[in-house]
Amino acid sequence: MSDKGDDLARDLEQRVEAIESGYEFMLAYAAQGRETDRGAGSGRQVREYLDGMRRGLEGLADVVRALVAARDEEGASAAAAFLDAIERDAAVAAAAIRLVLRKEDIGSQLVDNLNACIHLRALLTDLFIVDEWRKNRTGRGG
Numbered sequence: 001m002s003d004k005g006d007d008l009a010r011d012l013e014q015r016v017e018a019i020e021s022g023y024e025f026m027l028a029y030a031a032q033g034r035e036t037d038r039g040a041g042s043g044r045q046v047r048e049y050l051d052g053m054r055r056g057l058e059g060l061a062d063v064v065r066a067l068v069a070a071r072d073e074e075g076a077s078a079a080a081a082f083l084d085a086i087e088r089d090a091a092v093a094a095a096a097i098r099l100v101l102r103k104e105d106i107g108s109q110l111v112d113n114l115n116a117c118i119h120l121r122a123l124l125t126d127l128f129i130v131d132e133w134r135k136n137r138t139g140r141g142g
Contacts, residue, residue, distance in 0.1 A: 005070035009134060011063050016127050018056035022049040023115070023124060030112035036105040046106050050097050057094035057123075061087035064130055071134070086126045092119035 029046050037043040065083050069076040076083070096117050100110060114120065 005067065008063055008067040008070060012060075012067055012130070012134070015056035015060055015063065016131065018052040019060075019127065020124070022053035022056075023120070025049045026111050026115050030108045030115055032108050034108045036107055038105065046111065047101060050101055050106075054094055054097045054101070057090045057097070060090045067134065068130075082126070082129075086123065086130070089119045089123040089126060093117060093123050096120070 037046045
């Protein structure tokens, strides 16, 4: 893989880390039964994690497309519908996170509902697929 491909892979890894760690934090936050994010401890951190997720999601599809094209130009064409789904799910998940971040108080119930957002969950699964493809790409296939 070229230097560009290596840079794209690192960029993707950082984005995935921000998204996954944010999701894991939100699972724990949702279980706390908080009414607000104000105060000490994890309440303050929820906005930081959500903002990290938002930054990771913005432009994510472009990075994935570029990485797939750098590794396998034909694969990018073959996976076009899948890459389109990543783009849609990332856009919807980012919009949901931006909406939550606009709330004055971010409680556990709201975060629990965000965790259940099908677009976010689908995106996480999509990213697992991309990551495995990136790590284990061995050649052609149907």
